[in-house]
Amino acid sequence: MxxxxxxxxxxxxxxxxxxxxxxxxxxxxxxxxxxxxxxxxxxxxxxxxPDQRHLHDPFLMKDMEKAIMRIEDAIAAGEKILVYGDYDVDGTTAVATVYGFFKGWYPKLEYYIPDRYKEGYGISTQGIDYAADNGFTLIIALDCGIKSVDKIEYANSRGVDFIICDHHLPGAELPAAVAVLDPKRNDCEYPYKELSGCGIGFKLIQAYAEKHDIPFEEVARFLDLVAISISCDIVHITGENRVLAHFGLQKINTDPCIGVKTLMQVAGRTGSFTISDVVFLLGPRINAAGRIDDAKHAVELLIACDEDIAKEKGLMINTRNAERKGHDLDITGEALNMIDNDEVLINRKSTVVFNENWHKGVIGIVASRLTEKYYRPTIVLTRSNGHVAGSARSVLGYDLYEALCECKDLLIQFGGHKYAAGLTMEPENVEAFKARFEEVVSATISPEQLIQQxxxxxxxxxxxxxxxxxxxxxxxxxxxxxxxxxxxxxxxxxxxxxxxxxxxxxxxxxxxxxxxxxxxxxxxxxxxxxxxxxxxxxxxxxxxxxxxxxxxxxxxxxxxxxxxx
CATH class of the missing domain: 2.40.50.460 (OB fold (Dihydrolipoamide Acetyltransferase, E2P))
Known part of the structure; x- marks a missing residue:
């Protein structure tokens, strides 16, 4: 190329x-x-x-005081708290960080990861029902929730309060949660806007520790997880993220938690880990738990206090990662053949491929591989729970999210970033979506953006x-x-x-x-x-x-x- x-x-x-x-x-x-x-x-x-003194005051984040007060009230009243997070690396490290911290101070605490296939991304009705039916009155949602206006309304009707810790762009309306922590809120004056979801969770426990005179060392012991989230969620490594990543990598290389140490061992890599090593060796294994099986296994590994349990979980996750690689290679091969044997697909400025039998857990990886091969905005679609689910990837300089906004009438839901997104549609809209997406991309992408730089x-x-x-x-x-x-x-x-x-x-x-x-x-x-x-x-x-x-x-x-x- x-x-x-x-x-x-x-x-x-x-x-x-x-x-x-x-x-x-x-x-x-x-x-x-x-x-x-x-x-x-x-x-x-x-x-x-980089110096830990460079970390910003967590109370500069809009609603942080409200969040801490609600947690304090819950603890004082003996309420049950549910820590809820997405099934990817950022979500599972965030849950392990917040749950791991508060579990040391408060026993009435559980965590919940939605099932990728039954519930989909973000806050689910099933998750809210689980909380309400089991006596949880407070949910701390991590790496998701900023656009879950209807879900939070439903939770309120069931007597479940939410604290949202998210780093995605908000919509026109914020959810009616007790607190919404997101530096990307228009009314949030927090000095750094590019934290990961786990990074927002870290600021929450940092704030609680400061308020209750808990030594910073009790918070810093989760920096290895924060560094993994920063690396794998492809957020900016500037400003506060660079400080967190610097000290998080130090911890990975000198004193990782048992779960991270086990992951390093099953990855078979010795020597000092860099950001790149974390992305290619640790991240895929954590992700594989949710792609192939249940992301709760990843959290169980990351919060493990017993080496035998960690080893068992680590080996299982490593096996899931091997399965994920197999699916990845098979589906990538099928998709390449589909494109190479179709004159229309070859000559388009976008790639949209669909096979109802593809494994939903790896379509994001396949989309990345197709983008590398053909270097154009790419979406891979498959069947999921009666709908069609997709994973999208973009090329340098092209705003994929904006392109999806132009197709929103054909979608049930979508969300993500400039360069990566997820979407869901009705099966009957697939062909119309392919045509519309190609039309939008063709009209808005420059010739230079279609040549790798x-x-x-x-x-x-x-x-x-x-x-x-x-x-x-x-x-x-x-x-x-x-x-x-x-x-x-x-x-x-x-x-x-x-x-x-x-x-x-x-x-x-x-x-x-x-x-x-x-x-x-x-x-x-x-x-x-x-x-x-x-x-x-x-x-x-x-x-x-x-x-x-x-x-x-x-x-x-x-x-x-x-x-x-």
Whole structure:
């Protein structure tokens, strides 16, 4: 697939030079800081030295005081409290965090995860009925609820109060809950808007701890779960999230809770975990519980206090993850064949595929894979409880949620973000929806948005990559949305020494540039370039810089994202 190389050029050079001098760093590094909105020595110190004191006062969040007062009243009156959360990584880590914290102080507490297939996403009537029928008078809802106006009205009619802790965009009307914690509320002045659902839950327990003089250490022990939610829910790793992710990763790598430690073991990965490791090794296993079986198993693992129970749950979840991979491969193969053998689908600017027999638990993963392959807004649909359920993914810069808004008359419900969403419709609307969605996308997407982009942060000479540069570059971590691992371009490099295939499609080689040492390089899925990579023939590369560890030997490696002969 052809990719656009786009070099960022929006850095104020006066600020770049000033920062380089003040921080005694390479101007390329100060350029990276300016790209991240950092223009002063003080801002750079805040960025490079995350501190728990940088966390905001939780009571700055609208309705936090109301939420804490309602919890206090419930505890004082001996009411039963139900901690309710979504079935994905963000929801299950949020439930484990809030339930795990309050269970240490109050016994009349349970948790509830809706069944993906019987109840669907968010707050369900069944969940409310369960609470009312079993004497629960307060539900703390996590990672869901901000648009559940009718469900909260129903809960109120049954004598069940709600505290909503959500991070999704509100609708025109807020639910009539006792408290609605969501920084994205128009009337909420909380300084940071991009917390995960688990992050909102963390602020709730932080507020309760502050109000009751509980040591912060009792709250901080859940930071490994918060870091997992931040990593896997693809929220911005900036501001407060970056602080939470920094200390959460520290906890994962030094003192994880029993459940997270077990997950790391069953994943078979040793060594220090990065955000990327969490996304690809821990997240899919937590998600697999709800995709294939019951997400309650994930919560049971994450709150486990006994190593034997944790091991049992961890092995079971690992097995579910293997099943999930099987479904994923099968359905992806079927979907690819469906598209490749249909001239109409091939030439569209969107992809919408439907098979009533596909497993609902993996259609989001399949949508992501199809988006990678064809690089256009993609929706994968299957049958679920008499309706058709779908999972949608978008491409850089294209607002999928807005496109779905243009199709809302054909949908029962939908929700999500700019780049990912879920939806439900009646079976008879599938063909009309395919046509409408294609019509909307065709009218609103630009030609450039349909070509995958490699965004390059700066041009770099290979001779600039020396130990101090690499050491400071590592301090930009943890990497993630809005703070991605920097990508550099180096021109007129050439093969020096070894070059060859690793596996079927990856190139491993040594590269030099005039005046530089040789660097080890790996170029995943670039095997077609091998015949052109001859000794002494110049070409350009874009790449990120990483540390490669092999048999306890650590070297700097260039991870090549693109080659231009």
């Amino acid at each position: 052809n990719k656009r190389w786009t070099v960022r050029d929006n850095a104020d050079q006066d600020v770049v030079k000033k920062l380089a001098v003040e921080l005694n760093i390479d101007p390329v590094l100060s350029t990276l800081l300016v790209h991240r909105g950092i223009g002063t020595f003080e801002e750079a110190r805040y960025f490079f030295r 490699i965004q390059i942060d700066a041009e770099l000479r290979l001779s600039q990559i020396e130990p101090k540069f690499f050491r400071i570059l590592n301090q930009f971590a943890p990497f993630g949305p809005e703070n991605m691992s920097p990508v550099f371009i180096s021109k007129n490099v050439y093969v020096s020494g070894n070059v060859g295939l690793v596996g079927a499609a990856h190139i491993k080689m040594n590269l030099m540039q005039e005046g530089s040492a040789a660097f080890d390089c790996i170029a995943f899925n670039h095997g077609e370039y091998l015949p052109q990579l001859k000794s002494g023939v110049p070409f350009d590369i874009c790449y990120s810089i990483e540390e490669n560890v092999w048999r306890e030997r650590r070297t700097i490696q260039l991870n090549i994202k693109g080659i231009r002969i």
